[in-house]
Structure formats: C-alpha cells, structure tokens
Amino acid sequence: MRLAVAEAERAALAGDVPVGALVLDGDGRVLATAHNERELTGDPTAHAEILAIRRAAESRPGWRLTGCTLLVTLEPCTMCAGAITQSRLDRVVYGARDEKAGAVGSLWDVVRDRRLNHRPEVITGVLEEACAAPLTAFFRTR
Numbered sequence: 001m002r003l004a005v006a007e008a009e010r011a012a013l014a015g016d017v018p019v020g021a022l023v024l025d026g027d028g029r030v031l032a033t034a035h036n037e038r039e040l041t042g043d044p045t046a047h048a049e050i051l052a053i054r055r056a057a058e059s060r061p062g063w064r065l066t067g068c069t070l071l072v073t074l075e076p077c078t079m080c081a082g083a084i085t086q087s088r089l090d091r092v093v094y095g096a097r098d099e100k101a102g103a104v105g106s107l108w109d110v111v112r113d114r115r116l117n118h119r120p121e122v123i124t125g126v127l128e129e130a131c132a133a134p135l136t137a138f139f140r141t142r
Contacts, residue, residue: 001071001095001127003033007048008073008134011035018134019074021048023056023089026067032056048072049080053087064088073131075102075124081110085118093123095131 007020016036023031032055037046057063069091081103103110112119
C-alpha cells in the first residue's frame, strides 16, 4: 500500500486528485502502478484503478486478472468497481473510505452484488490514515 500512497503523491504533484493504485500478481509481484491522470490527459476515465488494471492486463496473456490483487488508496467509484468485476480481479484492498462516491461498501457495494457473476474479496482500511492524508491536504487547498 505504501507504493500506492507514493503514486497518489505523484498525482497531487501533477494537480490531480491524489489516488494511487497498483496490481499485484498471485506471487505478490507488482504488475502495474498508476495514479489519477484525469487532469493530465483530459480523460474522465483516467482513474488510478482503471489505468492500473489496463497496464496489468497488458502484461499478461488475455484480459483476465484472475489471481491478482488491486491495491488502491481510496475506495473505488462505480466505474472502477465495474472494471474490477469485469477484469476478474480476485481481491481489492483499499485504504480510505469514500462516503460520497465509494462503490465497494460505503455508498454502494457493486463488487459484492450477488447478481454479478464475479465477486472479489474486499479488504478495507489498510494504512487508512496514510491514504487519507494526501486527499485531505489536496482538498484543503481547493
């Protein structure tokens, strides 16, 4: 998670909301890292989770990320929760809750919806304070 926090800090330096993410393979090796790039690219889908999932998929044969874990500093939104489900990630680990837009337990719980065919394991609150600090500092200046 500390690598994800470092990615979040890179986003803040670029003027974007400080969210960082990474994807680990089943052996714990880093397949991909990313941070929010919406402001940089002008792409509303350039969330850290989406970028990390895309980059991880490029490193493997096929699109399925079975056996992989996504670590992200902020609870994923509905778009990212959908991508998590569609990419078949085994596990999602996040730090800070997002009471306004979280879709992995706070406002919604997309990834654990029993109507879907894939439901990853969810682990919350990992390094929560370290994950929330860059967000608090960023929004304090806005």
